[in-house]
Amino acid sequence: xxxxxxxxxxxxxxxxxxxxxxxxxxxxxxxxxxxxxxxxxxxxxxxxxxxxxxxxxxxxxxxxxxxxxxxxxxxxxxxxxxxxxxxxxxxxxxxxxxxxxxxxxxxxxxxxxxxxxxxxxxxxxxxxxxxxxxxxxxxxxxxxxxxxxxxxxxxx
Ligand SMILES: CC(C)(COP(=O)(O)OP(=O)(O)OC[C@H]1O[C@@H](n2cnc3c(N)ncnc32)[C@H](O)[C@@H]1OP(=O)(O)O)[C@@H](O)C(=O)NCCC(=O)NCCS
Numbered sequence: 001x002x003x004x005x006x007x008x009x010x011x012x013x014x015x016x017x018x019x020x021x022x023x024x025x026x027x028x029x030x031x032x033x034x035x036x037x038x039x040x041x042x043x044x045x046x047x048x049x050x051x052x053x054x055x056x057x058x059x060x061x062x063x064x065x066x067x068x069x070x071x072x073x074x075x076x077x078x079x080x081x082x083x084x085x086x087x088x089x090x091x092x093x094x095x096x097x098x099x100x101x102x103x104x105x106x107x108x109x110x111x112x113x114x115x116x117x118x119x120x121x122x123x124x125x126x127x128x129x130x131x132x133x134x135x136x137x138x139x140x141x142x143x144x145x146x147x148x149x150x151x152x153x154x155x156x
Contacts, residue, residue, distance in 0.1 A: 002059050004091070006098050010055040010062070012046035015039060021055070021065055028081035033143050034116060037079060051078065054102070056095045058086065064095045068103065068111075075108035080122070087121075096129055100156065111156040116141055117149050131156045 011017050018039040026036030045051045050071050056064030063086040067078045077099075082092045103111055113131065115122050131154040140151035 003057075004094070005057045005060075006054050006095065007057060008052065008054055010053065012042055012053070015043065018042040020062055024062055024083050025065060025079070025081050027084045028087070030084050032119065034119075034141075036081070045078075054095065054099055056082070056091060058091070064091055066095055066099045068099065070103065070106060070108055073107050073109040075103050075111045077111065077113040080113075092125055093129070096125065100129065113154050113156075114140075114151050115154065117152050123152065126154050129156070 010021065012021075021042045022037055022039040025042075029036040045053065045067060048069070050069045051067060052070065053065060053067040055062045056066075063083045064081065066080045069076050069078060080092070080096065082095070100111065111131075113126065114137075115126065117123075117136070133152050134155045135153040137151040137153065139148035141149045143149070
């Protein structure tokens with residue numbers, strides 16, 4: 001039985017920690033048409049006092065990350081990913097449910113996120129958790145081939 005833990009104490013001011021998270025994030029997005037974040041992207045989050053994250057550990061190794069901002073009662077999920085080899089085993093749902101509970105406890109009442117319109121896995125999970133589509137941003141994303149896709153804005 002693997003040991004599953006969620007921690008908020010992964011230090012993003014520490015470059016080594018950020019490199020680990022960037023590696024996980026880039027493998028998570030490997031089979032998608034989106035790119036994962038760099039270590040510098042993660043380190044930037046440590047500069048913003050409104051941005052927080054949870055890391056999901058499986059047998060003490062980081063396999064999932066969710067980052068969010070919380071200002072007063074408004075929260076936004078900034079990124080959310082499970083390492084490629086660990087996907088579709090229930091870990092994403094576990095991390096998201098934990099995070100939504102934590103956000104509610106911290107006073108988050110309106111929780112928003114943005115997801116690429118062709119990201120069926122993520123859309124399925126968000127819909128299952130109770131997020132509703134509130135808006136669509138046409139041609140918001142442009143991939144490396146210049147192909148544009150919409151962004152779906154969801155609210156919990
Ligand atoms: C989206 C993501 C975080 C989901 O995490 P996960 O651990 O793979 O998901 P879970 O195993 O917890 O599955 C939960 C739900 O997600 C959806 N889902 C998961 N895998 C799916 C698949 N292969 N196809 C369609 N829906 C899927 C289903 O609704 C599933 O519920 P169900 O098992 O009752 O059908 C993960 O797939 C991921 O990291 N993807 C790449 C990065 C990404 O797209 N992040 C989101 C950006 S907005």
